[in-house]
Amino acid sequence: MAGKKGSYAGKILRVDLSSGKVEKRDLDLEFAHKYIGGRGFGSRVLYNEVPPEVGPLDPANRLIFTPGALFGTAVPAASRTTATAKSPATDMFGDGHSSGHWGSLLKSAGYDQLIIQGAAEKPVYLWIDNDKVEIRDAKHLWGKSNMETNESLLETHGSREIGTLSIGPAGEKKVRLACVFSDGIMGTFARTGIGAVMGSKNLKAVATRGTGDVGIADIAAFKKAYQDYLQVISVDPYVPPATKYGTCRFMYHRVKFGIHGANNWRLGDFDWRPLDPEVFRSDYQIKASACPMCPVRCRREYRIPAGKYAGTVTKLEWETIARCMTCGVNDPEAVIYFSHLCNQYGLDVEGMGDTIAFAMECFEKGLISAKETEGLNLAFGNSDALMEITRKIAYREGLGDLLAEGTLRAARAIGKGAEKYAMQVKGSEMSAGDPRGMPVRAVSYATSTRGSDHLRSNPYVEELITPDEGLQHFGSREAADIFQGIKGKGKLLAWSENFVTIGDLLGLCKFAYYRSATFGYLRRKGVELATRFYNACNGTRLSEEEMLEAGERAFNLEKAFNVREGAGREKDIIPERFFKEALAGGGPSNGAVVDREKFDLILDEYYGSRGWNEKTGLPKKETLEKLGLADIAADLQQRNRLG
Amino acid sequence: MVWPTLPRICSSETVWGNGSRPRIQAGFRKGLSMIVRLKLFSPLSDAAGASELTLALKEPATLQTVVDTLIARFGEQMKRHLYDLDDRIIPSWAVFLNHEIIPLNRPNALGTEIVAGDELSFILNIAGG
Numbered sequence: 001m002a003g004k005k006g007s008y009a010g011k012i013l014r015v016d017l018s019s020g021k022v023e024k025r026d027l028d029l030e031f032a033h034k035y036i037g038g039r040g041f042g043s044r045v046l047y048n049e050v051p052p053e054v055g056p057l058d059p060a061n062r063l064i065f066t067p068g069a070l071f072g073t074a075v076p077a078a079s080r081t082t083a084t085a086k087s088p089a090t091d092m093f094g095d096g097h098s099s100g101h102w103g104s105l106l107k108s109a110g111y112d113q114l115i116i117q118g119a120a121e122k123p124v125y126l127w128i129d130n131d132k133v134e135i136r137d138a139k140h141l142w143g144k145s146n147m148e149t150n151e152s153l154l155e156t157h158g159s160r161e162i163g164t165l166s167i168g169p170a171g172e173k174k175v176r177l178a179c180v181f182s183d184g185i186m187g188t189f190a191r192t193g194i195g196a197v198m199g200s201k202n203l204k205a206v207a208t209r210g211t212g213d214v215g216i217a218d219i220a221a222f223k224k225a226y227q228d229y230l231q232v233i234s235v236d237p238y239v240p241p242a243t244k245y246g247t248c249r250f251m252y253h254r255v256k257f258g259i260h261g262a263n264n265w266r267l268g269d270f271d272w273r274p275l276d277p278e279v280f281r282s283d284y285q286i287k288a289s290a291c292p293m294c295p296v297r298c299r300r301e302y303r304i305p306a307g308k309y310a311g312t313v314t315k316l317e318w319e320t321i322a323r324c325m326t327c328g329v330n331d332p333e334a335v336i337y338f339s340h341l342c343n344q345y346g347l348d349v350e351g352m353g354d355t356i357a358f359a360m361e362c363f364e365k366g367l368i369s370a371k372e373t374e375g376l377n378l379a380f381g382n383s384d385a386l387m388e389i390t391r392k393i394a395y396r397e398g399l400g401d402l403l404a405e406g407t408l409r410a411a412r413a414i415g416k417g418a419e420k421y422a423m424q425v426k427g428s429e430m431s432a433g434d435p436r437g438m439p440v441r442a443v444s445y446a447t448s449t450r451g452s453d454h455l456r457s458n459p460y461v462e463e464l465i466t467p468d469e470g471l472q473h474f475g476s477r478e479a480a481d482i483f484q485g486i487k488g489k490g491k492l493l494a495w496s497e498n499f500v501t502i503g504d505l506l507g508l509c510k511f512a513y514y515r516s517a518t519f520g521y522l523r524r525k526g527v528e529l530a531t532r533f534y535n536a537c538n539g540t541r542l543s544e545e546e547m548l549e550a551g552e553r554a555f556n557l558e559k560a561f562n563v564r565e566g567a568g569r570e571k572d573i574i575p576e577r578f579f580k581e582a583l584a585g586g587g588p589s590n591g592a593v594v595d596r597e598k599f600d601l602i603l604d605e606y607y608g609s610r611g612w613n614e615k616t617g618l619p620k621k622e623t624l625e626k627l628g629l630a631d632i633a634a635d636l637q638q639r640n641r642l643g
Numbered sequence: 644m645v646w647p648t649l650p651r652i653c654s655s656e657t658v659w660g661n662g663s664r665p666r667i668q669a670g671f672r673k674g675l676s677m678i679v680r681l682k683l684f685s686p687l688s689d690a691a692g693a694s695e696l697t698l699a700l701k702e703p704a705t706l707q708t709v710v711d712t713l714i715a716r717f718g719e720q721m722k723r724h725l726y727d728l729d730d731r732i733i734p735s736w737a738v739f740l741n742h743e744i745i746p747l748n749r750p751n752a753l754g755t756e757i758v759a760g761d762e763l764s765f766i767l768n769i770a771g772g
Contacts, residue, residue, distance in 0.1 A: 235723055235727075235728060237686050237687075237723075237724040237725075237733060237767060238735075238767065238769060240685055240686035240689060240724075241684070241685040241686060241767070244685050244686075244689070245685070249685070250770065252684050252766055253766065253767070253768070253769065253770055254770075256737070256739055256744075256764065256766050257744075257770075432770065433770055441770075454770075460769055460770050463735050463737075463746070463748070463768045463769055463770070464734055464735035464748065464768075464769060465734065465748060466731075466734050466748050467748070467750055480734075480748050480749075481749075482746060482768075515769060516769075517727075517733050517735045517736075517767060517769065518727050518731075518733055518734065518735065519734075520727060520728075520729070521727070588742060588744065
């Protein structure tokens with residue numbers, strides 16, 4: 001089968017920047033319905049085309065952009081695109097996910113996926129204007145920020161109806177913490193250093209204009225699903241705080257549980273009051289807006305009215321606040337300005353916050369000297385130092401050149417035991433809240449296929465299920481016990497990873513579909529309605545179980561990629577600090593550690609639930625075959641990498 | 644959508660839609676009133692129009708009494724945030740009772756005894772990000 005149907009545009013676009021060759025081929029709809037889109041398409045292509053001998057910054061690495069299967073339709077909160085590549089941060093599977101307009105314009109131009117390979121000899125950008133695809137000189141864009149690049153491309157192409165992807169100076173310098181941005185700073189493909197891959201290809205930007213459309217096969221079924229979605233979010237108490245505060249809302253949860261992880265993941269409690277969501281809302285917020293098609297509206301833009309950062313306007317998400325606390329900073333204007341710098345330089349705020357916090361602790365302990373910082377007082381809480389070291393990392397100046405490699409590589413270069421202060425998993429820095437005292441969350445950070453990540457699963461399911469639901473769905477009432485439970489947790493984690501992957505296949509926002517106040521609302525949105533939307537758009541009859549299996553298939557593909565790179569159970573681990581150092585600073589979780597025995601028991605159950613070998617963490621042949629990945633099972637068998 | 648029939652606003656001894664019954668602790672002194680302080684986070688604070696409240700309750704009181712009183716005072720909007728469409732308490736609310744965490748997905752959480760002078764915070768126990 002081939003050609004345009006339903007929510008698919010119908011073609012795959014491939015551009016070789018080394019040869020200048022542009023190739024278009026029809027989308028195979030059997031492939032489409034098996035891998036769905038977004039992360040599924042990206043992970044399959046990456047496995048096929050990037051073998052272990054290819055390095056992340058080699059021209060042979062692929063940079064793959066795939067809008068979610070429902071992006072471009074009117075499905076609410078379907079606005080996400082996946083960028084996939086071998087990661088310069090982890091040397092394993094890497095990806096980032098962003099909202100923005102670009103993905104829908106790629107589909108309107110007729111393409112479900114853009115695969116970029118090779119590297120240009122000089123800076124270029126890609127101009128996709130429906131059928132016309134050109135590689136253009138980007139000399140005039142090189143060195144510009146993401147906002148400047150976006151504005152320049154809008155002007156060049158004489159229309160505000162184009163979408164753009166771009167990297168900032170950090171991507172150009174191949175900083176391993178660099179991101180790709182969508183439409184200026186509307187969206188960010190953060191994590192895993194995707195921006196460095198784009199920089200390694202000398203690709204500054206992609207500008208796209210599309211005037212076509214995608215279809216909806218069954219309008220009546222679509223409308224019914226739409227109404228049902230709106231009904232669920234109208235009663236779900238998870239939604240109003242998001243609409244009121246944006247993602248800043250998460251502060252209150254962190255405060256109540258005392259899991260800030262301030263000062264490089266040492267302090268559970270912290271002087272957070274200057275960063276109260278009400279402060280951002282009342283003193284700095286200038287705009288509450290939405291990603292395309294989203295009724296939740298949790299995007300926020302802030303402006304600093306006075307002082308040394310006066311006039312700064314930028315978007316900001318919760319993780320920026322969290323990671324500034326990791327650096328000991330609690331000045332809201334510094335937080336906003338740090339977000340602004342990262343957005344303009346094209347840097348991942350999560351990786352940056354942890355990397356700078358790592359450097360601050362090394363400075364505190366004398367592992368980095370004042371001479372090495374060139375006089376910069378890299379003390380926790382010094383917001384001026386935070387801004388200056390951010391600039392140095394973006395341009396790889398002085399100590400910034402070392403830190404631009406990320407925490408793990410920097411720690412290894414520093415030596416002297418610095419590695420124990422590098423808070424990372426698989427080479428990717430920590431994110432979200434401190435896992436001490438919450439064992440399943442700790443395991444979820446470890447099992448994520450792209451390194452530490454709270455968005456790779458939804459272990460928070462344990463917070464909203466009842467014991468009866470735990471027994472029914474995960475085999476144990478203990479699954480609903482946040483603090484003491486063990487049984488059922490591994491199964492819960494595996495299920496939640498498959499569950500949230502559905503969102504990345506379809507292009508659905510995690511907050512709009514994969515977080516809820518009850519398990520009933522959660523499954524209704526994330527599985528039932530997601531599947532109904534897909535079927536309504538494409539005229540298919542996928543069952544909810546098949547949709548979950550598609551999520552499981554994509555997760556196993558990524559796991560297989562990492563296994564082929566040499567990763568086994570030993571990589572599914574969190575930093576030693578979480579096991580050995582009690583959370584300090586007072587607060588409700590003071591004194592908590594991650595219990596290693598519980599961690600291992602949950603991990604064992606997780607592997608068993610996934611059909612992977614419990615000792616090695618490697619997938620079993622029958623598991624991959626059951627998921628329709630027999631060719632991958634054969635490949636891993638040949639390499640002696642099956643469980 | 645067909646909205647379910649609302650259960651009447653009830654006392655602590657009412658049996659709710661899911662059959663759960665408040666666990667009345669031994670040792671209460673019946674009939675006396677007491678004051679407890681509440682801190683509410685969004686969306687409960689939005690429904691109440693305040694983030695801090697003082698409630699007068701009759702003894703004996705449990706967490707169920709507090710929930711019932713909130714609904715009696717602030718009506719349908721408050722109920723919608725605390726109960727799901729099947730009239731089950733929304734399990735992801737956590738109540739911090741004088742800083743002790745009581746997740747409402749814990750069995751018999753609503754039967755927890757409340758005494759004069761207690762401070763309670765209601766917060767959605769969903770890290771989420």
